[in-house]
Amino acid sequence: MLESRIIEKLKAIVGAENVATDRQDLICYGYDATQFEFLPDAVVHPGSAAEVAEVLRLANTQGFPVFPRGAGSGFTGGALPKGGGIVLVTTRMNRILRIDTENLIAEVEPGVVTEEFQLAVEKLGLFYPPDPASLKFSTLGGNVAENAGGPRCVKYGVTRDFVMGLEVVLPTGEIIRTGGETYKGVVGYDLTRLLCGSEGTLGVITKIIFKLLPLPEAKKTMLTIFDSIDGAARAVSTIIGNKIIPTTLEFMDHATLQCVEKRFSLGIPETGRAVLLIEVDGDRELIEKQAARIQELVAPLGLVECKVAKDAAEAEALWKVRRLVSPSLRDVNPTKYNEDIVVPRSRVPDVIRRIDAIAGKYAIPIVNFGHAGDGNIHVNVMIDKEIPGMEEKAHGAIREIFQAALDLGGTMSGEHGVGLAKQPYIDLELKPEQVAAMQAIKKALDPNNILNPGKMFPLE
Amino acid sequence: MDPLKRVEQELKKCVKCGACRAHCPAFQELRREPAVARGKVALAQHLMKGDISLDDQTYLAMSKCLLCGSCVEKCPNDVPTDEIVIAAREALAAQRGLTTFHRAVGRVIRNRRLMNMGAAMAALLGPLFFRKVPRTSGLRLRFPLPFIGGKRHIPQLAKKPFMDRHPEVIEGEPGKPRIVYFVGCMTNFVYTEIGEAALALFRHLGCTVIIPKEQQCCGLPGMSGGDLATVRELAEKNLAALEKFEADYIVTACATCGGALHKLYPLVVGKRHPELKARLDALAAKNIDAAVLLQKLGLHPEETGAGEQLAVTYHDPCHLRTRAVTRQPRELLRETPGVEFLEMEGADKCCGLGGTFNVYHYDTSLAINAPKAAAIEKSGASVVATGCPGCMMQLADGLHHRGAKTRVMHTLEILARRLR
Numbered sequence: 001m002l003e004s005r006i007i008e009k010l011k012a013i014v015g016a017e018n019v020a021t022d023r024q025d026l027i028c029y030g031y032d033a034t035q036f037e038f039l040p041d042a043v044v045h046p047g048s049a050a051e052v053a054e055v056l057r058l059a060n061t062q063g064f065p066v067f068p069r070g071a072g073s074g075f076t077g078g079a080l081p082k083g084g085g086i087v088l089v090t091t092r093m094n095r096i097l098r099i100d101t102e103n104l105i106a107e108v109e110p111g112v113v114t115e116e117f118q119l120a121v122e123k124l125g126l127f128y129p130p131d132p133a134s135l136k137f138s139t140l141g142g143n144v145a146e147n148a149g150g151p152r153c154v155k156y157g158v159t160r161d162f163v164m165g166l167e168v169v170l171p172t173g174e175i176i177r178t179g180g181e182t183y184k185g186v187v188g189y190d191l192t193r194l195l196c197g198s199e200g201t202l203g204v205i206t207k208i209i210f211k212l213l214p215l216p217e218a219k220k221t222m223l224t225i226f227d228s229i230d231g232a233a234r235a236v237s238t239i240i241g242n243k244i245i246p247t248t249l250e251f252m253d254h255a256t257l258q259c260v261e262k263r264f265s266l267g268i269p270e271t272g273r274a275v276l277l278i279e280v281d282g283d284r285e286l287i288e289k290q291a292a293r294i295q296e297l298v299a300p301l302g303l304v305e306c307k308v309a310k311d312a313a314e315a316e317a318l319w320k321v322r323r324l325v326s327p328s329l330r331d332v333n334p335t336k337y338n339e340d341i342v343v344p345r346s347r348v349p350d351v352i353r354r355i356d357a358i359a360g361k362y363a364i365p366i367v368n369f370g371h372a373g374d375g376n377i378h379v380n381v382m383i384d385k386e387i388p389g390m391e392e393k394a395h396g397a398i399r400e401i402f403q404a405a406l407d408l409g410g411t412m413s414g415e416h417g418v419g420l421a422k423q424p425y426i427d428l429e430l431k432p433e434q435v436a437a438m439q440a441i442k443k444a445l446d447p448n449n450i451l452n453p454g455k456m457f458p459l460e
Numbered sequence: 461m462d463p464l465k466r467v468e469q470e471l472k473k474c475v476k477c478g479a480c481r482a483h484c485p486a487f488q489e490l491r492r493e494p495a496v497a498r499g500k501v502a503l504a505q506h507l508m509k510g511d512i513s514l515d516d517q518t519y520l521a522m523s524k525c526l527l528c529g530s531c532v533e534k535c536p537n538d539v540p541t542d543e544i545v546i547a548a549r550e551a552l553a554a555q556r557g558l559t560t561f562h563r564a565v566g567r568v569i570r571n572r573r574l575m576n577m578g579a580a581m582a583a584l585l586g587p588l589f590f591r592k593v594p595r596t597s598g599l600r601l602r603f604p605l606p607f608i609g610g611k612r613h614i615p616q617l618a619k620k621p622f623m624d625r626h627p628e629v630i631e632g633e634p635g636k637p638r639i640v641y642f643v644g645c646m647t648n649f650v651y652t653e654i655g656e657a658a659l660a661l662f663r664h665l666g667c668t669v670i671i672p673k674e675q676q677c678c679g680l681p682g683m684s685g686g687d688l689a690t691v692r693e694l695a696e697k698n699l700a701a702l703e704k705f706e707a708d709y710i711v712t713a714c715a716t717c718g719g720a721l722h723k724l725y726p727l728v729v730g731k732r733h734p735e736l737k738a739r740l741d742a743l744a745a746k747n748i749d750a751a752v753l754l755q756k757l758g759l760h761p762e763e764t765g766a767g768e769q770l771a772v773t774y775h776d777p778c779h780l781r782t783r784a785v786t787r788q789p790r791e792l793l794r795e796t797p798g799v800e801f802l803e804m805e806g807a808d809k810c811c812g813l814g815g816t817f818n819v820y821h822y823d824t825s826l827a828i829n830a831p832k833a834a835a836i837e838k839s840g841a842s843v844v845a846t847g848c849p850g851c852m853m854q855l856a857d858g859l860h861h862r863g864a865k866t867r868v869m870h871t872l873e874i875l876a877r878r879l880r
Contacts (some may be wrong), residue, residue: 028493073478136482326536
């Protein structure tokens with residue numbers, strides 16, 4: 001519990017209406033998409049970098065932890081106040097400060113919702129590609145802190161690739177700028193890239209400068225159904241091998257298709273064992289050519305069916321298959337552990353086979369879908385917590401899945417991060433020397449360990 | 461039975477992903493988690509654990525819901541937050557007693573005679589009508605409002621309720637559909653022109669129109685306050701009134717009444733009173749929105765709606781949008797001679813009324829409406845059409861606050877212009 005004089009000081013910094021301590025408020029800032037729950041002692045909504053800085057200085061002198069939070073839509077518990085302290089919500093800082101159409105950059109505050117930003121730049125004919133599944137509600141600050149990905153990353157890269165500069169409040173309360181607004185810049189360490197994906201452990205992001213692209217003229221969407229997982233996987237490498245980089249290459253395995261079909265009857269042929277949702281974007285003429293070429297390339301690979309959207313409405317209908325995956329998974333089992341391993345894209349069929357074997361071994365349903373184009377597979381371990389022992393078995397299965405990804409030259413997490421959820425497994429991927437180097441950075445910037453303590457690495 | 465017990469399984473479905481943050485109109489304005497669906501689900505879960513009580517803070521959080529169903533429509537896990545909030549409000553009402561306002565709501569909506577007296581209706585609607593009615597509308601009343609205190613402007617009630625003007629059965633052509641018209645209070649007592657338009661259009665198509673005299677308020681205002689006893693009583697009376705007549709369709713021209721009949725009756729009343737479930741399901745299956753039925757029966761708006769040149773935009777009532785009625789009214793309006801249809805930005809966004817939400821959170825309600833009013837004005841339309849008298853009232857208020865001249869009409873009024 002925080003002493004009431006500290007609460008009073010917090011109120012003096014951000015205004016009484018921006019500090020909440022009622023139990024109802026604490027409950028509502030104690031969760032995220034992980035289904036873990038830890039209640040904070042107070043919820044603080046600062047309105048500026050200066051206020052954030054003052055709160056952090058107070059935290060250092062008074063010794064209470066601070067947990068930065070955007071929309072609270074993370075999958076690994078990055079924003080959860082484990083052990084108590086204050087949740088620092090960035091959503092009041094939600095202005096798009098400028099969109100510079102000459103230099104193709106934009107400056108925003110961290111609380112701006114991803115999609116709102118995308119729509120704002122698209123109105124000006126510009127493009128911000130990173131598209132995490134949560135883009136309608138996630139915040140850009142959270143996207144940067146977690147280095148969010150999405151389907152379009154196969155062609156355009158992840159959030160980090162669009163961050164040019166930041167304004168950050170360091171854990172000790174200093175406000176600094178990193179990077180800048182020029183594409184080139186080699187003076188000093190690249191703190192911008194260090195902060196992208198630092199999960200709120202190294203600083204609180206208060207401004208972001210993004211790089212923008214010209215908005216592609218058009219896009220073309222295709223749904224291709226294959227009679228085997230290998231066919232779909234070979235399609236991915238064949239397309240890219242032929243120098244076409246689609247905007248998205250979304251993949252769904254047989255188990256996923258069965259779930260969707262059972263619940264929504266979309267008419268996916270029974271012989272379909274894997275689906276690729278392919279999208280290309282660019283100049284109208286170019287994408288027509290690319291779409292035709294892709295159809296040629298995939299035809300000999302055990303293609304069952306290829307649907308090509310003629311317009312936006314038809315494209316949306318094709319995307320429906322993908323969007324209905326989440327709601328249909330509940331029919332398998334009520335709780336899912338949503339992991340997001342990555343392997344080199346040529347190893348996707350290998351990793352799927354290994355996961356199938358793990359599912360058999362532990363007798364737990366596992367469904368796989370995700371971003372095949374960059375080898376990022378969402379592995380959903382479906383469990384029923386009310387069946388005794390199933391949760392423990394799931395953790396065993398997850399450990400083996402991570403090991404499989406690592407064996408194939410991949411990583412445990414492409415998008416979701418470590419937070420609390422993946423902490424028990426971090427030693428599988430990182431050597432003690434790597435962890436030591438990372439912890440040295442953390443210790444240097446946050447000597448009192450007040451900013452998002454206990455995340456990424458366990459508390460010492 | 462503890463009302464929350466009924467939704468225990470439903471509560472487990474929520475994974476707190478946060479998708480509701482993108483769709484909840486109350487959250488979009490208030491920007492704090494207790495206002496959003498997953499926050500309310502979390503609070504309901506903690507209520508069940510006994511970790512928090514049905515106190516003022518819980519009451520306040522649960523009151524911040526418009527029951528618009530937007531979060532339910534978009535929830536990837538099908539969490540019925542509307543049902544959960546109703547259960548929580550039922551629990552709150554059971555423990556704390558109904559609020560004075562909702563006790564009055566229950567008293568009035570259970571009592572047709574009282575409603576017909578007009579004054580009671582006006583008093584009840586007073587807070588909902590808290591708005592400065594333009595002087596040009598002429599007939600303004602001032603009413604002392606016992607539950608709110610002070611004097612507020614309220615708009616004119618119809619001199620004679622719609623249902624008193626027409627016989628119970630208006631025979632149409634043989635072989636044509638027989639429809640039962642569930643009128644709803646707002647149409648019966650305030651916007652009678654909606655009822656007249658509906659009647660004229662269905663008669664034009666040769667339908668037999670039945671307006672059962674015994675029909676009551678749908679009960680949604682009661683549901684919104686957690687007064688499930690009143691809702692059950694009204695649902696039963698409505699069942700009896702509507703079942704008395706053989707009909708092909710049970711038509712509503714009020715999105716909210718339709719929402720009660722087709723969704724909330726089976727979901728909320730049916731679950732609590734299994735003996736009524738089959739009858740409520742049958743009623744729900746027969747319910748259809750007037751615009752959808754008119755299109756289905758092949759209405760030609762050029763025969764019924766042609767008139768002076770109007771630039772019209774359309775607002776989607778939540779209780780039509782969430783039952784997939786968005787295309788039909790637009791198509792009918794586009795086909796109407798004299799109508800230039802202009803789509804507005806954010807037509808699918810909630811108007812902010814939320815029934816009695818508007819009474820307790822008037823400022824928030826208006827703030828939710830502000831971008832809507834701006835979008836209507838920006839569309840360049842001279843008329844905003846919609847399919848819900850509740851929305852009509854709220855849109856008129858929002859436009860008035862903005863000083864906009866845009867008129868608010870029900871879609872059916874435009875479609876029936878030539879029939880008047």
